[in-house]
Amino acid sequence: MRLRDLTCAGVALALSAFVAVSHASAEMQVIESNSARYPVGATLRDDATPTLAAGEQIKVLLLPSNRTKVFSGASKASPGVPGGTRGVNKQ
Amino acid sequence: MRRRMNWWAAAYVLFIAGASLALTVLLHFPHGPEHWSSDLRTAWLSQRPQTQHPRIVLIYVNEATLEPYPYLSPTDRQLLADLVRAVDAVGPKAIGFDFIIDRATEPAKDQALLEAVRTARAPVVLGALDEPIQASGAKSFQAQFLEKANRDIGHLYLDERHNMLVISDNVVRLMANRTPGQPYQKSFAEVLTSKEGRHAEPRSRYISWLLSPKDNTETFLALTAEIVLGRTAARLPVPELLRDKIVLIGGNFGDRDQHLTPLSVMSDKRFPGLFVHAQILAQLLDNRWLVTLPWPLQLLVMVLGATLGYWIGRLVGHNYLIIELVSVGALILVGIVAFAYASLIFPYTGVLLAWLAGIAGGRYSKRVYP
Numbered sequence: 001m002r003l004r005d006l007t008c009a010g011v012a013l014a015l016s017a018f019v020a021v022s023h024a025s026a027e028m029q030v031i032e033s034n035s036a037r038y039p040v041g042a043t044l045r046d047d048a049t050p051t052l053a054a055g056e057q058i059k060v061l062l063l064p065s066n067r068t069k070v071f072s073g074a075s076k077a078s079p080g081v082p083g084g085t086r087g088v089n090k091q
Numbered sequence: 092m093r094r095r096m097n098w099w100a101a102a103y104v105l106f107i108a109g110a111s112l113a114l115t116v117l118l119h120f121p122h123g124p125e126h127w128s129s130d131l132r133t134a135w136l137s138q139r140p141q142t143q144h145p146r147i148v149l150i151y152v153n154e155a156t157l158e159p160y161p162y163l164s165p166t167d168r169q170l171l172a173d174l175v176r177a178v179d180a181v182g183p184k185a186i187g188f189d190f191i192i193d194r195a196t197e198p199a200k201d202q203a204l205l206e207a208v209r210t211a212r213a214p215v216v217l218g219a220l221d222e223p224i225q226a227s228g229a230k231s232f233q234a235q236f237l238e239k240a241n242r243d244i245g246h247l248y249l250d251e252r253h254n255m256l257v258i259s260d261n262v263v264r265l266m267a268n269r270t271p272g273q274p275y276q277k278s279f280a281e282v283l284t285s286k287e288g289r290h291a292e293p294r295s296r297y298i299s300w301l302l303s304p305k306d307n308t309e310t311f312l313a314l315t316a317e318i319v320l321g322r323t324a325a326r327l328p329v330p331e332l333l334r335d336k337i338v339l340i341g342g343n344f345g346d347r348d349q350h351l352t353p354l355s356v357m358s359d360k361r362f363p364g365l366f367v368h369a370q371i372l373a374q375l376l377d378n379r380w381l382v383t384l385p386w387p388l389q390l391l392v393m394v395l396g397a398t399l400g401y402w403i404g405r406l407v408g409h410n411y412l413i414i415e416l417v418s419v420g421a422l423i424l425v426g427i428v429a430f431a432y433a434s435l436i437f438p439y440t441g442v443l444l445a446w447l448a449g450i451a452g453g454r455y456s457k458r459v460y461p
Contacts, residue, residue: 031318031325041324059313061325066332067143067308 028060031068126423126439129430130262133353136431139302140310144373146287148336149313149365150178151343156316166190166342168200172207174316178338179211181330185286186211187279187372189218189247189341189365193233201236208240214286215240218247218341218368221273243286245279246270249350249367250296262351263367265296280371283337287376297381297436298367299374300354311369316340337372341365383436396442397449404453411454418446 026046030038035056044050050058052073059070152166152174160167171190178186188208195201208215222234230238237244248267251259269276284291301310312332317323319333341364342348349361374380384392400418407414422443429435 029325029327031323031327032315039324041326059309061327061332062308065142066312066328067306068312068314069308 032059130353130356137300143308153343168204172203175207183338185214187339215242245282246275284375291375294380393445396446400446400449401453404450
């Protein structure tokens with residue numbers, strides 16, 4: 001009976017440790033930002049949804065998958081970007 | 092009874108006006124082999140991967156990177172040298188360098204960049220433009236740099252549709268044709284593909300775009316130069332991010348090398364040239380193609396369209412306008428289905444013109460030979 005209790009406790013402990021570790025390691029690091037709320041270097045939980053004002057944008061690195069993702073606030077009207085100056089016409 | 096007739100007359104006039112307007116929009120002079128809606132189709136129905144491309148990393152130099160430097164253009168060569176060395180140090184599969192080195196700047200910095208490129212352990216592919224004809228016969232600075240660097244070279248051109256009668260819309264949809272007589276016959280992406288041990292001969296010039304992945308990550312892992320050089324507060328596992336990847340280094344500046352693509356439809360968003368090269372590279376690595384019908388087959392489809400149109404033209408009475416509208420809609424639908432299910436670019440314009448010519452011929456032949 002004691003052995004069974006110990007086994008159950010051990011399994012529970014291992015499971016909670018696994019959950020804690022996997023949860024702690026899944027996060028996002030801000031790598032580019034124009035938002036004061038989320039400076040470069042800040043870390044967020046991977047399930048966080050950043051609150052961004054219009055025109056604000058942050059890029060994060062998802063860990064541990066090492067993929068990048070961009071979050072943007074509502075789009076802000078901006079003047080058109082001038083065209084490229086290279087490469088589209090060989091003539 | 093009289094009141095009813097007026098309603099019908101008004102409805103008829105409205106219908107004719109609406110249909111004429113629709114025809115004007117739908118049947119304007121063709122800009123290219125496809126209907127104007129083809130960009131929308133490309134933007135919505137191109138391949139959407141599950142997640143970020145696993146083989147390609149982009150490193151951008153942008154205005155923020157160059158804040159500590161006294162000038163934006165040409166890009167500081169010492170910075171580029173440091174960047175090449177930093178990337179090379181972590182063991183990438185290959186480095187693609189999308190900067191045109193066509194003018195001397197500060198000699199020590201120019202030399203530093205040359206040494207960094209020349210001595211890198213990883214395969215380096217340098218981007219270049221066609222060589223200008225020099226009246227003196229002397230080699231251009233670009234030619235001298237490339238010769239001393241002694242690395243593989245790919246041209247950096249992208250292409251758009253050209254039509255003698257209509258001005259180009261400056262949208263990059265195609266890979267560039269090779270320029271006869273120029274030393275750089277293969278594109279940047281093609282040469283980079285060869286670093287993966289593959290030879291990719293393009294099956295068509297259409298770029299097969301990747302849409303944003305389903306998991307909302309970026310299409311390609313993209314970092315700024317200052318992150319890679321450890322000049323920001325972000326502390327990233329840079330070696331882990333770049334090791335064994337094809338790393339493309341290029342610029343992302345608001346005033347140059349920004350391009351409209353089919354993905355720009357609805358938003359007018361411009362994409363850096365580096366992103367477009369990455370799209371072509373991804374297509375070559377993935378062996379993913381948009382194909383066109385060979386000319387004999389295109390001709391056959393057009394002849395069939397004209398023949399069927401002639402037959403329909405002889406059958407229909409006054410429903411010519413409806414036939415035209417329906418046929419335009421049907422051909423757009425065929426184009427969408429061909430793209431979505433067979434990655435095929437349907438020759439919309441040619442078939443439509445053949446079909447309409449067939450209908451017109453059928454109608455008038457009926458009058459002459461009833």
